[in-house]
């Protein structure tokens with residue numbers, strides 16, 4: 001069975017005035033919205049006009065919210081609360097919305113008495129029912145007495161009114177580690193509304209966690225696939241609605257955020273097998289990485305083996321590593337990545353469904369028709385089959401001895417802070433790469449957050465500066481890099497230096513510390529020290545890696561040796577690497 005589910009987004013997810021939010025939601029393809037009361041209060045237009053505006057945009061208003069601190073109160077407070085409710089019902093009638101969310105009380109006036117709560121909610125539901133309206137009762141994770149969904153359901157069941165049901169919000173349930181399986185015991189028709197939000201695991205109170213750090217499904221650590229399946233198995237057939245309070249999204253271009261939001265819902269439905277989407281391609285590896293502008297790859301042992309038939313692009317190769325040097329475009333950055341996928345046409349269809357912006361390609365006569373999409377940071381991602389695209393390059397016949405580089409290990413793409421979560425979801429949903437854990441470290445010019453995403457033979461690291469304030473931190477954007485594989489980092493560093501490569505010098509203090517904190521022999525540390533090779537290990541193996549100085553305005557190279565099954569990217573060494581790059585830059589300027 002494939003229920004055809006509608007999609008909705010709470011206006012609180014998006015930035016701007018109500019109309020900014022509505023147009024963004026409609027353009028991204030949402031069917032409906034949850035109207036947040038504050039968005040209504042701040043709007044010049046009356047409810048009827050807003051209803052018309054939504055209808056014109058093809059949006060239904062699926063929920064009005066929130067109505068707070070209603071239940072389990074003394075009689076005088078109840079009378080005032082009912083008066084408040086009647087005014088909301090008037091507004092709802094004008095808006096044409098039939099369901100209002102009532103969140104569990106946080107009021108100091110509330111009484112710890114389920115019977116009283118049930119009785120008063122029954123009264124509210126009776127008033128609502130007389131007007132064809134419904135009450136969806138939601139347990140806030142920080143509700144004063146009611147803060148779990150099973151408790152909210154017990155009260156709703158006790159009240160026993162057809163116009164009263166529950167609203168399930170994944171954040172309130174999963175943030176507290178409550179088991180969503182018991183949702184299956186709730187009759188589907190008593191689940192009046194479903195709100196979906198993901199979040200990163202954070203050791204903090206649920207209230208600030210919820211109000212600042214919620215994410216769209218697939219961007220955080222919650223298992224929304226299982227959660228949503230439980231809700232659908234219970235028989236819920238209302239909209240899949242996003243309710244994400246997030247400091248960054250509140251400031252982001254709402255059109256972009258709405259597309260990110262829709263991508264998350266498409267990805268979620270795909271994970272539930274509710275859509276006809278080609279499966280995520282498992283990339284078999286990097287076809288190529290492209291740098292823009294001058295890059296001296298000869299000193300790294302690369303050979304210029306081809307020249308593009310119609311574009312100012314050179315192909316440089318060594319082992320399995322292929323680097324394109326493109327003379328056109330913003331110099332000094334990574335412009336494009338080619339990923340090899342088994343079925344590029346299917347991968348392109350998937351990318352389209354997931355709202356990945358397609359890039360127009362001009363293929364010359366006889367050239368391979370490559371599909372390319374734009375990642376959130378602007379990097380062009382080419383979906384390549386086999387090595388067809390190599391035919392676009394005229395062989396130069398040049399050859400040179402190799403220097404030990406064997407392939408591409410990973411590509412590090414620095415992200416603007418505001419795109420960090422969007423980028424993770426993009427690579428996860430469009431290319432099927434699995435996100436690793438998010439790590440933070442203190443770099444010389446501020447905190448940096450990073451995570452790897454990998455799958456098949458493709459690994460990417462996404463890094464962002466957490467805050468950028470004032471004029472002290474270098475104005476230069478943190479550079480991106482391509483990491484190559486080799487079988488012997490120390491030998492490779494020696495060879496490259498002989499070829500004239502400018503390798504990044506690592507301070508002696510680093511090696512003194514390495515000797516003290518690891519079981520590496522003095523000889524081994526000495527060899528690393530002589531060659532400025534950095535070291536890391538995890539439970540699976542070891543990682544030896546070294547860097548070039550900046551090879552363009554914003555790009556450098558890394559060479560890595562993975563021993564055993566080491567899974568990481570040498571993040572512990574990043575602050576030392578960053579300081580060294582800064583020094584090298586300063587030295588180059590002086």
Ligand SMILES: O=C(O)c1ccc(O)c(O)c1
Pocket residue numbers: 065066101103138140169195210211243
């Ligand atoms: O943070 C809140 O107050 C709040 C309001 C309404 C909701 O649906 C919710 O999940 C949280």
Ligand SMILES: [Mg+2]
Pocket residue numbers: 138169195243
């Ligand atoms: Mg909610």
